[in-house]
Amino acid sequence: MVCYCIAGQQIWFDSHVPGMLPFEVGYQAIANNFRPVVVSRNVFYSAICSMSDEVRPVECWLAVPGLLLRADGCNEVYIAEDGRAILRVVNDYASGEYTPGASTAPLPDLDRAFLSGPALVLALALSGVWCLHASAALFQDRLTAFVGESGQGKSTLAAYLAQAGAPDWRLAADDILPATLTPVGVQALPHFPQLKLPVEAQPGVTLPERLRLDRICLLAQADPDSQPEIEALPPAQAVQAILGHTAGARLFTPQLLDNHLHFSAQAAALTPVYRLTYPHRREILPWIVHELESLC
Amino acid sequence: MLNLTDTVMIPGHISYAALEDAAVLLNIKTNRYFELNEIGKRIWELLGEQNSLLEVCRTLENEYEVEAAQLERDALELLNQLVENGLVEIVPG
Numbered sequence: 001m002v003c004y005c006i007a008g009q010q011i012w013f014d015s016h017v018p019g020m021l022p023f024e025v026g027y028q029a030i031a032n033n034f035r036p037v038v039v040s041r042n043v044f045y046s047a048i049c050s051m052s053d054e055v056r057p058v059e060c061w062l063a064v065p066g067l068l069l070r071a072d073g074c075n076e077v078y079i080a081e082d083g084r085a086i087l088r089v090v091n092d093y094a095s096g097e098y099t100p101g102a103s104t105a106p107l108p109d110l111d112r113a114f115l116s117g118p119a120l121v122l123a124l125a126l127s128g129v130w131c132l133h134a135s136a137a138l139f140q141d142r143l144t145a146f147v148g149e150s151g152q153g154k155s156t157l158a159a160y161l162a163q164a165g166a167p168d169w170r171l172a173a174d175d176i177l178p179a180t181l182t183p184v185g186v187q188a189l190p191h192f193p194q195l196k197l198p199v200e201a202q203p204g205v206t207l208p209e210r211l212r213l214d215r216i217c218l219l220a221q222a223d224p225d226s227q228p229e230i231e232a233l234p235p236a237q238a239v240q241a242i243l244g245h246t247a248g249a250r251l252f253t254p255q256l257l258d259n260h261l262h263f264s265a266q267a268a269a270l271t272p273v274y275r276l277t278y279p280h281r282r283e284i285l286p287w288i289v290h291e292l293e294s295l296c
Numbered sequence: 297m298l299n300l301t302d303t304v305m306i307p308g309h310i311s312y313a314a315l316e317d318a319a320v321l322l323n324i325k326t327n328r329y330f331e332l333n334e335i336g337k338r339i340w341e342l343l344g345e346q347n348s349l350l351e352v353c354r355t356l357e358n359e360y361e362v363e364a365a366q367l368e369r370d371a372l373e374l375l376n377q378l379v380e381n382g383l384v385e386i387v388p389g
Contacts, residue, residue: 239320243320264320
């Protein structure tokens with residue numbers, strides 16, 4: 001059993017997960033003590049999820065006291081009800097028993113993508129941490145998250161800010177930015193494996209475990225000849241920007257959907273949300289940097 | 297056919313979040329979100345207090361400068377949309 005501290009949450013896995021090494025905090029060589037779980041007779045719900053750059057249908061089953069995820073070609077995965085364990089299961093078809101954490105098989109690439117993708121995002125949601133599908137960058141300790149549909153420039157903009165284009169900026173997330181509500185506002189939790197980046201280039205590792213999230217920018221592409229524009233979004237659109245850019249939301253249980261709506265509403269009330277519309281031309285980027293810095 | 301004397305019941309699978317001048321509804325069964333503007337939010341709140349649509353309109357007439365007939369048409373249109381999207385169930389008056 002291996003314990004990782006991801007987004008401020010200690011989560012146990014049944015084996016080492018490549019890509020999460022910087023977040024490992026404990027190892028237990030002895031067999032785990034998990035008991036078989038009772039899996040519901042009918043699928044709870046199903047959703048299409050992205051894993052390893054491809055989409056696959058994922059089924060969610062009630063597995064008291066937690067959830068069981070199934071995806072074609074992957075080992076079944078049990079998630080504890082508090083999100084503190086993500087374990088492959090071994091099922092005994094004769095008895096119908098499912099035992100979490102009993103698998104000793106090596107971790108294939110697809111299982112790794114399943115564990116560190118949909119399963120991890122769902123586990124964090126169960127503990128009140130929501131994974132924004134966002135890149136993020138820091139300017140003078142002010143954190144800006146960039147959300148948007150695929151191809152709207154999230155990674156490109158964050159990488160530009162963090163590299164030569166803007167020396168005072170620093171990358172905080174490339175693809176996923178976990179966030180949670182606290183009494184002092186919305187906090188980002190950047191200790192999260194950015195799977196598209198190599199282990200040695202994980203931006204969250206050297207950052208504090210918690211950072212105040214100062215603003216969210218919804219990226220939108222404009223016509224090539226138009227001028228860039230940044231505008232504050234009204235509350236309902238701000239909520240929609242957060243709702244629509246949370247990873248794994250299709251896998252949320254009814255209770256999680258309700259919790260997520262209230263998180264999004266409160267986050268939008270506490271954190272300014274802007275729409276940044278700009279043509280994808282490299283010469284525009286310095287203007288964007290200037291505008292973002294003026295917001296800080 | 298909806299009537300102004302009808303009241304509504306909000307099913308358990310509807311989640312509601314109030315914003316400053318708007319609100320967001322979630323139908324958990326369909327996983328679809330809906331936005332209410334300021335007046336829609338106020339209508340939703342009043343309907344949730346077991347008011348009939350007629351009572352809702354009378355209250356809104358006092359709160360907004362709006363013609364009664366127009367208000368009733370708009371309220372009925374909103375209620376129709378709420379019913380069509382499974383966000384409320386009608387309790388005939």
